Amino acid sequence: MTTTAVTENGAALALDRVSRAYGGGAPALDGVDLVVPRGRFLAVMGRSGSGKSTLLRCAAGLERPTAGRVRIGGTDLATLRTTGLTRLRRDRIGFVFQSLNLVSALNVRENVTLPLLLAGARESRALDARALAGLDAVGLADRAEDRPESLSGGQRQRVAIARALVNEPEVVFADEPTAALDPVTAAGVLALLRRAVDERGRTVVLVTHDPTAATWADEAVFLDRGRIAGRLDRPDEARVRAVLGGLGTAGVRAALGGLGEAGRQPAVAR
Numbered sequence: 001m002t003t004t005a006v007t008e009n010g011a012a013l014a015l016d017r018v019s020r021a022y023g024g025g026a027p028a029l030d031g032v033d034l035v036v037p038r039g040r041f042l043a044v045m046g047r048s049g050s051g052k053s054t055l056l057r058c059a060a061g062l063e064r065p066t067a068g069r070v071r072i073g074g075t076d077l078a079t080l081r082t083t084g085l086t087r088l089r090r091d092r093i094g095f096v097f098q099s100l101n102l103v104s105a106l107n108v109r110e111n112v113t114l115p116l117l118l119a120g121a122r123e124s125r126a127l128d129a130r131a132l133a134g135l136d137a138v139g140l141a142d143r144a145e146d147r148p149e150s151l152s153g154g155q156r157q158r159v160a161i162a163r164a165l166v167n168e169p170e171v172v173f174a175d176e177p178t179a180a181l182d183p184v185t186a187a188g189v190l191a192l193l194r195r196a197v198d199e200r201g202r203t204v205v206l207v208t209h210d211p212t213a214a215t216w217a218d219e220a221v222f223l224d225r226g227r228i229a230g231r232l233d234r235p236d237e238a239r240v241r242a243v244l245g246g247l248g249t250a251g252v253r254a255a256l257g258g259l260g261e262a263g264r265q266p267a268v269a270r
C-alpha cells in the first residue's frame, strides 16, 4: 500500500489530539493524532512505557482519554455513555490480547460464538456455522468441540482471532498477541491478521515490541513518551530496528530521514 494523506472521513479509526494522564505525572499519551483508513494493518511500536497499550485502550473505548477525541467509523466515543460504549466494543470491535484468555468453561466453538450471542443473535445453527467457518479459516475446525486448555498457546491465539473476527468488526485491536509464541507460531498468527486485512478488508491495529511482527503491517507508528515520534510505510525489520534504536534521540530523525518520502511523509495523517 502506498503512502497517502488520508482524511478522517471514512476512516476506520481516528484519534484527534488524544491525551491520557494518570495522576500528576507525565501523560501516558500526549496529543496523539492518528488516522487509520479501512483495510489497513497498523503496527504501534515503542519502548516499554511509551504509551502503546494506553493508546490501544483509548482507541478501543476501554478507557476514556483525558483530552481529545476518538472516533470509530465516524462515531465519536465521547458521545457514548457506558452502555453505548460497551455495545460499540461488543458489536464493532474485535480484541486479541496476549492475556485475554478464552473462557475455559466453554469449548472452542462456543468461545467463538460468544460475541454473536452477546450481540443478541439467537439462531444457534447459523451461529455454529459462522463459528465453524471462522475456525476453519484459522485451521482449527477439527478442534471445535475441544476445551481451550487442550490447545497450544498458538492454537489458542488462533481461536482468539477467529473470535475477534466472527462479528465482522470494523477494527481489530491486538495487544502483543504473539509475545508468548515461538517465531514460527507467531508468524502463523500474524499471517491470519494479514489475511483478515487482505481478504476481508478488516482494519487491524497491532501493538508489538517485535520488529519482525511489525513487518506484517502496512505501516508502523512509533511512540516515545506518549507522542508519535515517527512513522514507516511498509516497515521492514532493518528500518524498524533503526527507528526503535533512535527513539528519544536525534537518531530517530536520521533513521527516518534516509528513507525518502515514505519515511518523511506521515503515512497515516491528517
Ligand SMILES: Nc1ncnc2c1ncn2[C@@H]1O[C@H](COP(=O)(O)OP(=O)(O)OP(=O)(O)O)[C@@H](O)[C@H]1O
Pocket: 022, 027, 028, 046, 047, 048, 049, 050, 051, 052, 053, 054, 055
Ligand atoms: N492504569 C494506570 N495507572 C497509572 N499509570 C499507568 C496506568 N497505565 C499506564 N500507566 C503509565 O502510563 C505509561 C504508559 O504505559 P503503557 O502501558 O501504555 O506503555 P506501553 O508502551 O504499552 O508499555 P509496555 O510495552 O511495557 O507494555 C507508563 O508510564 C505507565 O506506568
